[in-house]
Amino acid sequence: MTLQPNDKTNPRRNRYKVAVNAEDGRRRREDDMIEIRKNKREESLQKKRHEGESSQFPTVEHNEYLKSIS
Structure with missing residues (x-):
């Protein structure tokens, strides 16, 4: 048994x-x-930027704590 195409399969394949x-x-x-890698990289950067922004600004809980101690 050979895996080479024979005379019957060539016309059918064509x-x-x-x-x-x-x-x-x-x-x-x-x-x-490439597009998937770019999107994943952009999502990762957005996540890091978002985490950085949230750490820069005080949270509501932090503001309430500051009010309670003053």
């Missing part, structure tokens, strides 16, 4: 339209992966 060119598919996957 009737099917190739949906995605290998090069186009590879390029699209690479572009998608």
Whole structure:
């Protein structure tokens, strides 16, 4: 048994339209992966920025504590 295409499979294979060119598919996957990495990096930076902002400003609990001790 061989895995090489024979005379029967070649005409059958030629009737099917190739949906995605290998090069186009590879390029699209690479572009998608780049976009995912960029989005993840941006989300991480936004999270760090948000945490930094919240630590700079006093919270409501902190303000109430300051009022209670004064």
